[in-house]
Amino acid sequence: MRLSFKIASRFLRFNLGQTFLIVTGIAIGVSVQVFIGLLIQGLQQDLINTTIGSSSQVTISATKDSGTIRSWEDIVKDIKQNEQGVNQISPAADGAAFLLGEDSSDPVIVRGWIFEEAEGIYAIEEKLIEGKVPGEGEVIIGLNLKDELGLSVGDDIKLATANGRIQDYKISGFYDFRVSSINSSWVITDIKTAQGLFDYGDEVTSIEMQVEDVFAADEIAASIESRLNNEELIIDNWKAQNQELLSGLNGQSISSIMIQVFVMVSVVLGISSVLAITVMQKSKEIGILKAMGIRDGDASRIFLLQGLILGVFGAMLGVALGLGLSVAFTTFALNPDGTPIIAFYINYGFIALSGGIAILASLVASLIPARKSLKLNPIEVIRNG
Amino acid sequence: MADIIRLEKVSKVYGEKIKTQVLFDIDLAFEKGSFNSIIGASGSGKSTLLNIIGTLDKPTTGKIFIGDDDVSSLGKKKLADLRNKTLGFIFQFHYLLPEFTALENVLMPYRIKGRTLDKSTLKKADELMDMVGLSKVKNNPANNMSGGATTKNSYRQGAHEQS
Numbered sequence: 001m002r003l004s005f006k007i008a009s010r011f012l013r014f015n016l017g018q019t020f021l022i023v024t025g026i027a028i029g030v031s032v033q034v035f036i037g038l039l040i041q042g043l044q045q046d047l048i049n050t051t052i053g054s055s056s057q058v059t060i061s062a063t064k065d066s067g068t069i070r071s072w073e074d075i076v077k078d079i080k081q082n083e084q085g086v087n088q089i090s091p092a093a094d095g096a097a098f099l100l101g102e103d104s105s106d107p108v109i110v111r112g113w114i115f116e117e118a119e120g121i122y123a124i125e126e127k128l129i130e131g132k133v134p135g136e137g138e139v140i141i142g143l144n145l146k147d148e149l150g151l152s153v154g155d156d157i158k159l160a161t162a163n164g165r166i167q168d169y170k171i172s173g174f175y176d177f178r179v180s181s182i183n184s185s186w187v188i189t190d191i192k193t194a195q196g197l198f199d200y201g202d203e204v205t206s207i208e209m210q211v212e213d214v215f216a217a218d219e220i221a222a223s224i225e226s227r228l229n230n231e232e233l234i235i236d237n238w239k240a241q242n243q244e245l246l247s248g249l250n251g252q253s254i255s256s257i258m259i260q261v262f263v264m265v266s267v268v269l270g271i272s273s274v275l276a277i278t279v280m281q282k283s284k285e286i287g288i289l290k291a292m293g294i295r296d297g298d299a300s301r302i303f304l305l306q307g308l309i310l311g312v313f314g315a316m317l318g319v320a321l322g323l324g325l326s327v328a329f330t331t332f333a334l335n336p337d338g339t340p341i342i343a344f345y346i347n348y349g350f351i352a353l354s355g356g357i358a359i360l361a362s363l364v365a366s367l368i369p370a371r372k373s374l375k376l377n378p379i380e381v382i383r384n385g
Numbered sequence: 386m387a388d389i390i391r392l393e394k395v396s397k398v399y400g401e402k403i404k405t406q407v408l409f410d411i412d413l414a415f416e417k418g419s420f421n422s423i424i425g426a427s428g429s430g431k432s433t434l435l436n437i438i439g440t441l442d443k444p445t446t447g448k449i450f451i452g453d454d455d456v457s458s459l460g461k462k463k464l465a466d467l468r469n470k471t472l473g474f475i476f477q478f479h480y481l482l483p484e485f486t487a488l489e490n491v492l493m494p495y496r497i498k499g500r501t502l503d504k505s506t507l508k509k510a511d512e513l514m515d516m517v518g519l520s521k522v523k524n525n526p527a528n529n530m531s532g533g534a535t536t537k538n539s540y541r542q543g544a545h546e547q548s
Contacts, residue, residue, distance in 0.1 A: 003496050007484075014484040288480045291441060292494045293469020295462055379441040 029267030030318025042345030056208035112194020131173020142183030307366025395447030
C-alpha cells in the first residue's frame with residue numbers, strides 16, 4: 001500500500017502539468033456543483049421566507065357555523081406543551097368590515113392580535129414604517145390604504161360591520177408587508193378591540209402557528225387535528241393552500257438535481273478518460289515494475305490511489321472555488337437597494353456531499369485504468385520498447 | 386551441483402496467422418552458482434529464450450523449472466514474487482523508472498518485497514552503486530544520466546534483487 005502510494009504520488013508529481021489540469025477539471029466540476037446547488041437552495045430559502053416566512057403556516061379556524069373558537073386558551077396551552085415542531089402560536093380575532101371614507105367605502109379585513117404573540121409570526125415592529133403598535137381603540141393600516149385615502153398618524157377612521165355597527169378608531173401607525181393585497185386590506189388592531197367590534201366576547205376566530213420545519217407543516221397539522229379531535233375546527237396548512245408554489249419548488253429541486261447529475265457525469269467521464277491515457281503513458285513503467293515482481297494488486301492500486309489523490313485535491317479546490325463563486329455572486333449581484341439578489345446560504349452537509357461524490361467518482365473512474373493495468377503483460381512493453 | 390534452471394522441450398511460436406517458430410524443443414539446464422552466456426546470430430532467439438527463462442514470456446510448449454518450481458503451474462502472485470525475489474533483469478534497452486532517482490531505482494525490488502528500508506540495506510545499495518562508480522549520480526533522476534551510467538544502474542537494479 002505504501003509503495004503503491006509512493007509510486008502514485010511520484011507519477012502525479014512527475015507530470016505536474018497534467019496533474020494540475022486534471023485537478024482543475026475536477027475542481028471546476030465540483031465548483032459548478034457547489035455553486036448551483038447553494039444558489040438554488042438559497043433561492044428556495046428566499047422564496048419560502050418571502051412567501052410564508054411572515055404568515056401563518058398552520059392555522060386552526062372555526063367552521064362557518066360556529067364562527068368562533070371556544071376555550072382557545074386551552075387549545076393554545078395544549079399545543080404549546082405537547083406539539084414539538086411548533087415555534088410560534090398566536091390567536092387572532094378577525095372579521096370583515098368596511099372602511100367608510102367621505103364618498104366611498106373600502107372592504108377591509110380587521111385583524112385583532114395579541115401583539116406579543118403575533119410578533120413572532122408577523123414581525124410587526126419591523127414592518128411598521130410610521131407610528132407605533134396599536135393599543136385598545138387604535139389601529140394600524142397598510143401603506144396602500146394610506147396613500148389611497150391620504151391619511152396620517154392620529155387621524156380617525158370609521159369602520160362599519162355587517163351587523164350595522166359603526167365605530168371610530170384612531171390610526172396609531174402604518175405598516176408595509178410588501179404584499180399589496182395585504183397592504184390594501186388589513187386593518188390591524190388589538191385583540192380586545194376586534195372582539196368588541198364583532199361581538200365575539202372572549203373568543204377568537206383563528207389560532208395561527210409557525211413551525212420549525214416548514215415542509216413538515218402538513219404532518220404537524222394532521223397531528224394537531226387528531227390531538228384536538230374537534231369537528232368544529234378546521235386545521236389548514238400552507239402546503240395545502242399553496243399547491244402551485246410547492247410544485248414550483250419541486251420542479252426547481254428536480255431541475256437542479258438534473259443539472260448536478262450531468263455535471264457529475266461529465267466530471268467522471270473526464271477523469272476516467274484522462275486516467276485511461278495515463279495508463280498508456282505509464283505502461284512502460286508498469287511493465288518494468290512487473291518485471292521486478294510487483295504484484296498485480298499493487299500495480300492496479302497505483303491507479304486507484306492516483307484517482308483518490310486527484311479526487312481529494314480536486315474536491316478541495318472545487319469547494320473553495322464554488323464558495324468563492326457564491327460569495328462573489330452575493331457581493332456583486334445586488335438589488336437596486338444594495339441587498340444581494342439571493343442571500344448567501346451555506347449548507348455544510350451539501351458541500352461535504354458534493355466533495356464526497358467527486359472523490360467517489362474519481363475512484364470509480366480510476367477503476368477502468370486499474371483494470372487495464374492488470375492485463376498489461378511486461379513482455380509486450382519490453383519487446384516493443 | 387544441482388540445476389537451478391531447467392528447460393524441458395521448450396519451443397516458441399510467434400504469430401497466429403503467419404507462424405514463426407523461434408525455439409525448437411530446447412532442453413537446457415543451468416548449474417547453481419555457474420556463470421553462463423548464450424551466444425548466437427541475431428534473430429536466433431536469444432532474447433526469446435531469456436524472456437521465457439525470466440518468466441516474462443510463456444513458451445508455446447514445454448516446461449521451465451526454476452529451483453524446484455514448475456513455472457507454468459505458478460499463479461500470478463507466486464510468479465510476481467519469483468520475479469521479485471529470485472530473478473534479476475538487465476534489459477537490452479535501458480529500463481529505469483524516470484520518476485525515481487538512481488538510488489530509488491536500485492532499491493525498488495526491495496521495496497516491492499514490502500519491507501521497510503533500514504540502514505544496512507541502504508548501506509548495501511550505496512556499496513553496490515559505489516562499486517560501479519555511480520555514487521556521484523545516485524540522487525539524480527533516472528532520466529538524467531548518461532547512457533553508460535544507465536546501463537550500470539540497471540545492472541545494479543538487477544543485482545540488488547538478489548539481496
